[in-house]
Amino acid sequence: MAGREGAEVVLRLDGITKRFGPLVANDAISFDLKKGEVIALLGENGAGKTTLMNILFGHYTADAGSVEVFGQTLPPGHPRAALAAGVGMVHQHFTLADNMTVLENILLGTGSLLSARLNARAAKAKVQKLSADFGLSVHPDAKVGSLSVGERQRVEILKALYRDARILILDEPTAVLTPQETTALFETLRKAVALGLSIIFISHKLNEVMAISSRVLVLRHGRLVGEVATAETDRHRLAEMMVGAEITAPKLADRAPGAALMTLTGIRTAPRGNAPGLSGIDLTLRAGQIIGLAGVSGNGQSALADLIGGLEMPTGGTMVLHPEHSGDWSPRAALASGVARIPEDRHKTGTVADFTLTENAVLEAYENAPYSRKGWMDWSAAEGFAKKIIETYDVRCPGPEAAIRLLSGGNMQKLILGRALEAGPQIILANQPVRGLDIGAVTFVHNRLIAARDAGAAILLISEDLDEVMALSDLIHVIYEGHLSPAFPRGEKTPAELGVWMAGQGFEGGADAA
Amino acid sequence: MRLEPIPNPSALRRFGLPTGALALTVLIASALALLAGANPFATLGLILKGAAGSKFALLETLNRATPMIFTGLAVAVAFRAKLWNIGAEAQLYGGAIVTVLLGTGALPLPSLLLLPVIALAAMLAGALILLGPVLMKTRLGVDEVVTTLLFNFIMLLFVSYLLEGPMKDPMGMGWPKSPALDKAARLPRIVEGLRLHWGFALAILSAIAVWVIQTRTTLGYEIRAVGLNAEAARFAGIPVGRVMVKTALLSGGLAALAGFSEVAGLKGNLTLDLSPGFGYTGIIVAMLALLNPLGVVISAIFVAGVFVGADSMSRAAGVPTYIADILMATALLTMVLALKLTTTRVRWR
Numbered sequence: 086m087a088g089r090e091g092a093e094v095v096l097r098l099d100g101i102t103k104r105f106g107p108l109v110a111n112d113a114i115s116f117d118l119k120k121g122e123v124i125a126l127l128g129e130n131g132a133g134k135t136t137l138m139n140i141l142f143g144h145y146t147a148d149a150g151s152v153e154v155f156g157q158t159l160p161p162g163h164p165r166a167a168l169a170a171g172v173g174m175v176h177q178h179f180t181l182a183d184n185m186t187v188l189e190n191i192l193l194g195t196g197s198l199l200s201a202r203l204n205a206r207a208a209k210a211k212v213q214k215l216s217a218d219f220g221l222s223v224h225p226d227a228k229v230g231s232l233s234v235g236e237r238q239r240v241e242i243l244k245a246l247y248r249d250a251r252i253l254i255l256d257e258p259t260a261v262l263t264p265q266e267t268t269a270l271f272e273t274l275r276k277a278v279a280l281g282l283s284i285i286f287i288s289h290k291l292n293e294v295m296a297i298s299s300r301v302l303v304l305r306h307g308r309l310v311g312e313v314a315t316a317e318t319d320r321h322r323l324a325e326m327m328v329g330a331e332i333t334a335p336k337l338a339d340r341a342p343g344a345a346l347m348t349l350t351g352i353r354t355a356p357r358g359n360a361p362g363l364s365g366i367d368l369t370l371r372a373g374q375i376i377g378l379a380g381v382s383g384n385g386q387s388a389l390a391d392l393i394g395g396l397e398m399p400t401g402g403t404m405v406l407h408p409e410h411s412g413d414w415s416p417r418a419a420l421a422s423g424v425a426r427i428p429e430d431r432h433k434t435g436t437v438a439d440f441t442l443t444e445n446a447v448l449e450a451y452e453n454a455p456y457s458r459k460g461w462m463d464w465s466a467a468e469g470f471a472k473k474i475i476e477t478y479d480v481r482c483p484g485p486e487a488a489i490r491l492l493s494g495g496n497m498q499k500l501i502l503g504r505a506l507e508a509g510p511q512i513i514l515a516n517q518p519v520r521g522l523d524i525g526a527v528t529f530v531h532n533r534l535i536a537a538r539d540a541g542a543a544i545l546l547i548s549e550d551l552d553e554v555m556a557l558s559d560l561i562h563v564i565y566e567g568h569l570s571p572a573f574p575r576g577e578k579t580p581a582e583l584g585v586w587m588a589g590q591g592f593e594g595g596a597d598a599a
Numbered sequence: 600m601r602l603e604p605i606p607n608p609s610a611l612r613r614f615g616l617p618t619g620a621l622a623l624t625v626l627i628a629s630a631l632a633l634l635a636g637a638n639p640f641a642t643l644g645l646i647l648k649g650a651a652g653s654k655f656a657l658l659e660t661l662n663r664a665t666p667m668i669f670t671g672l673a674v675a676v677a678f679r680a681k682l683w684n685i686g687a688e689a690q691l692y693g694g695a696i697v698t699v700l701l702g703t704g705a706l707p708l709p710s711l712l713l714l715p716v717i718a719l720a721a722m723l724a725g726a727l728i729l730l731g732p733v734l735m736k737t738r739l740g741v742d743e744v745v746t747t748l749l750f751n752f753i754m755l756l757f758v759s760y761l762l763e764g765p766m767k768d769p770m771g772m773g774w775p776k777s778p779a780l781d782k783a784a785r786l787p788r789i790v791e792g793l794r795l796h797w798g799f800a801l802a803i804l805s806a807i808a809v810w811v812i813q814t815r816t817t818l819g820y821e822i823r824a825v826g827l828n829a830e831a832a833r834f835a836g837i838p839v840g841r842v843m844v845k846t847a848l849l850s851g852g853l854a855a856l857a858g859f860s861e862v863a864g865l866k867g868n869l870t871l872d873l874s875p876g877f878g879y880t881g882i883i884v885a886m887l888a889l890l891n892p893l894g895v896v897i898s899a900i901f902v903a904g905v906f907v908g909a910d911s912m913s914r915a916a917g918v919p920t921y922i923a924d925i926l927m928a929t930a931l932l933t934m935v936l937a938l939k940l941t942t943t944r945v946r947w948r
Contacts, residue, residue: 105603146946162946396834416836428834437828448824448835457817464815 092119095283096252101150103136110136112307113150118252123274123284125294125315128304129327129523134287137304138254142174143167154252173245174254179237183230187240188212190229191247215246218280220273234381235266242273253277254285259293263381264551264584271297291320303327327524335531335556338539342559343372344407346511346543347393351402354388361567363388365402368562368569370512370543375534377558378547381587385567386547387429390516393545394426395419420449425510427501429517431494435501438490442482445489446471446504474503479529495526502530506537513537513544519553531557551580565589601946608941616941620933627929628922635918642916649911650904656911658795662865664903666691666874668802669857670881671888671895672809677850679813679890680826682843684729686747687854688878689754693728694721694855696758698862699766699777699869702784710783717784718859725855726848728754733847737840751878759871768868777869786864798860802896805853809892822846854878883931889938902927
């Protein structure tokens with residue numbers, strides 16, 4: 086796909102600058118997108134990728150610079166103008182109405198519903214043609230609520246195509262997909278390019294960027310720091326450009342697992358909304374062992390995390406802690422039993438945004454001495470603890486008295502990690518511990534988890550990132566519809582083989598549901 | 600139109616906008632005075648004079664502020680935990696009923712012992728009145744805005760029943776009022792000869808106590824955590840339901856002190872017009888104070904001053920006293936808007 090020098094420029098960004106207060110989110114960014122090419126926009130979280138795309142799509146107004154589509158300058162701040170000019174965006178979080186059909190979702194917003202109904206036949210024919218042309222198989226009359234995540238994404242892409250988008254922007258499209266679904270998506274993108282569309286692919290997954298793009302733009306701290314043809318680079322160099330420093334993959338030394346610290350036998354939990362509960366899970370967490378839980382999100386990961394974290398009671402089966410725990414199972418009981426928790430959503434569950442670092446540092450231990458005695462808080466002890474975490478875990482912040490919402494995701498996560506690890510836990514529940522973090526923070530968190538494992542902690546790592554699970558785990562389980570696969574030792578299965586399990590094949594009675 | 604957050608608002612924004620809000624309030628009040636055919640400067644001057652122009656006026660303002668400090672604290676404490684207690688009015692009357700029950704000869708105790716006992720019993724009554732709605736909220740998910748609001752009407756009807764029936768003053772010439780409190784059950788005046796009673800001092804002490812609870816105690820930390828992010832609080836092991844109940848007990852107790860202080864300090868008996876909506880005014884007071892307990896004292900005095908000043912202005916200038924309600928409403932709206940704009944920027948298109 087290289088060598089498109091002569092191709093028509095369909096999109097031109099010129100000197101885009103956007104400031105949020107003192108923060109320069111985008112600093113004079115300029116680039117061209119040519120007809121029939123896929124460019125990857127690569128960068129750490131907070132590098133400014135999403136801001137840039139929001140400006141391009143008219144969600145934000147740039148402080149300086151202009152966006153030109155097919156030679157026409159877009160009026161700033163008008164998503165409708167961007168749509169009309171042929172720019173389509175597929176957001177990371179889908180914007181679909183569950184109770185409507187695929188066709189209705191696609192037609193939504195294209196005109197008054199009345200006229201849309203009159204033209205339903207023509208619209209359906211157009212959708213079916215698009216489906217066939219782009220390899221986006223999905224039934225137009227199916228209710229969106231009944232579709233899988235991969236299918237919903239296809240609907241989102243069809244939505245953009247139906248509006249005659251010639252430029253597609255995909256924001257972290259593979260975050261929610263199995264490897265197989267990712268492959269299918271890439272097929273679609275290749276077809277789209279062959280039909281003359283242009284694509285901007287936002288990602289921080291390097292192998293995907295290498296697989297799909299013809300050109301890579303690297304953003305760092307709001308600045309465009311590199312632009313290379315994909316064929317002339319490799320993952321390692323891209324990673325270096327992203328973080329501006331050499332990075333190393335985590336190293337896991339062989340280590341014999343120790344005693345069982347928690348044993349789950351035949352555990353069941355109630356289903357929650359659309360997500361299944363656990364249906365008879367056996368799992369043993371052992372000292373000095375990282376167990377990785379792979380799976381597409383929404384297959385019972387939250388139920389398992391909440392169970393171990395003390396937020397949910399099982400409806401069946403037995404859960405045994407060593408040493409044994411008696412009494413009600415609750416977050417406090419979990420903490421008292423030496424279970425440390427890194428929650429999936431650090432903003433919603435992990436921290437109180439308007440609390441200071443100090444207040445957040447003692448969120449789980451505030452009741453215990455020295456932080457509180459006889460109902461009175463000892464704020465200097467709490468601040469001492471916060472300072473210790475800030476130093477030991479390299480939390481970059483204005484100070485312990487700053488509100489935690491001012492911190493970047495990575496620094497927030499370091500505080501949560503410090504809070505969890507400083508309690509000297511026996512069992513660590515790490516639920517999506519590095520989601521959305523930059524590579525520097527990812528390495529930091531991973532190394533700390535490995536150090537805790539080497540020191541004898543039992544770790545359950547839940548992640549939707551298969552690479553992470555494979556790099557870090559001694560044993561890998563796949564979770565699907567609340568069922569657990571057998572444990573696969575490290576290195577036994579390839580990503581593709583695990584992907585088959587993630588799609589539900591191999592499970593008793595699960596293959597049909599794939 | 601789009602709202603964008605401002606991470607670190609400038610000093611100009613932080614002080615300029617609230618000042619502007621105040622100016623706008625004064626401007627609107629002036630326009631209304633003009634509409635009523637009075638000189639706006641004279642009108643505002645008269646309000647100011649009526650509120651704080653003399654020792655008598657000032658003490659009257661502080662007297663009027665006293666129940667609002669209590670109800671304002673009750674609301675501030677509850678709202679801090681995102682417990683929407685709209686029922687301070689009901690809890691106020693609960694405290695008042697207990698004050699009359701125990702203060703009309705039921706307990707033969709000396710004043711120094713009797714008053715604390717009555718105050719505590721009144722707080723208990725207010726706490727229990729809020730306990731029902733909060734348990735319905737934590738156990739059944741019933742919206743407390745509805746239940747606490749409706750409780751106000753139930754309570755008013757109950758008081759009406761009491762005053763027409765079992766609690767009716769036999770010497771009251773048929774008026775629906777309770778018997779007068781014994782002398783021992785009356786809150787004395789702080790300075791002999793002036794109308795200000797010890798209820799005001801109790802209100803100030805309560806504000807300080809609430810401030811200490813919120814900033815220094817484990818419970819205060821729990822209340823703030825639950826209010827700011829209940830999900831994170833639950834995850835961290837804070838017993839959210841129990842904290843809600845404790846908050847409710849504190850809030851209801853504080854509101855009940857308003858009833859105690861009004862009956863024992865000012866009125867001496869219970870009538871149906873004991874509170875001209877102090878429970879609701881408490882919401883305004885607490886919001887203006889940004890739920891800060893010490894700020895509640897200031898905002899209660901401000902609100903009371905506007906009402907007292909408007910009363911006296913109305914007598915002198917002939918502008919209807921309703922200007923006070925409008926002033927209050929504008930002050931609240933502009934202030935809330937100004938505070939929102941301090942941290943948010945509006946972008947048109």
